[in-house]
């Protein structure tokens with residue numbers, strides 16, 4: 001009996017600063033006892049809630065099912081402890097495997113080396129017992145494992161998501177600095193937009209915010225496309241195919257028509273708009289929201305709408321001086337031509353927030369990769 005079979009206790013990995021938001025989402029999907037930690041949330045779930053979370057969570061990057069937790073002061077001990085697990089309970093010798101690891105503040109501080117040692121322990125056990133070994137497949141492995149070592153505490157887990165859940169399957173085309181889908185979903189959730197009022201992204205890039213808004217308003221499970229023909233939880237030893245199908249059917253019955261007519265976007269870049277069109281067309285019903293090639297500075301007015309956007313950051317694309325000017329002009333645009341609207345803007349830093357030159361109602365810290373950003377709510381009266 002390993003940890004997850006005994007306790008039904010899991011870890012939902014997410015971006016830093018999203019932990020509380022993730023805890024709320026987990027509880028909505030049926031989890032209990034959420035405990036937010038750095039970049040993730042521990043939670044408990046019965047099999048039904050566990051499958052629902054896997055299929056429907058919009059904010060979580062990976063769901064991990066811990067197999068074993070132990071004090072790990074050396075790579076030799078890592079190898080020895082991993083060798084005591086009966087790996088045949090988790091994978092077959094003819095299956096492929098991938099290990100993702102992170103190590104920090106520990107004697108074993110090198111994640112690649114830690115991965116190597118865990119892999120050696122597994123492979124050596126199979127070789128001794130059967131004369132054969134499972135293969136490694138970094139992209140399409142049958143079984144995904146996760147190793148985390150922090151302050152010499154190691155956790156080996158099954159990765160029940162089979163890689164990062166932000167890869168929903170619709171964004172095959174991406175242009176400059178696209179948002180991670182989980183971050184896009186967090187922004188939509190924080191904005192409170194649920195498909196009642198028009199929503200506009202005037203710098204829509206590859207369309208991530210529009211896609212996440214449509215998925216959320218249509219109640220489409222986040223992994224609807226990703227898990228259409230693959231079932232990562234099926235790699236868990238106690239997988240219940242009937243229950244999994246029931247969870248998928250229950251979610252399918254709750255899908256509503258997407259409010260495509262309420263959603264629109266524009267961007268300067270033709271390539272970005274082509275990518276956005278292709279991405280959005282992969283959502284259920286192949287929605288074709290209005291997408292226009294336009295500089296926001298030439299938009300006549302956007303009144304009584306919700307504006308949700310993520311302008312260029314300055315650090316990743318473009319020059320800082322230019323970006324400050326762009327935020328100032330965007331602030332002017334809001335002030336002069338967006339009466340009775342609310343704008344939600346993901347800003348690269350506080351200096352850019354100030355450049356908008358409008359009073360903010362909320363400034364919510366969020367991370368875009370390593371970049372600490374602020375999501376600001378700007379009501380325009």
Ligand SMILES: C[S@@+](CC[C@H](N)C(=O)[O-])C[C@H]1O[C@@H](n2cnc3c(N)ncnc32)[C@H](O)[C@@H]1O
Pocket residue numbers: 175176177178179180202203204205206207208209266267268269272294295296297310311312313326
């Ligand atoms: C950070 S990207 C947006 C990424 C998008 N959220 C996504 O996930 O793909 C910023 C976008 O702003 C666009 N842009 C920059 N200046 C603009 C302007 N003056 N008017 C309209 N779009 C502009 C760029 O072409 C780029 O696609």
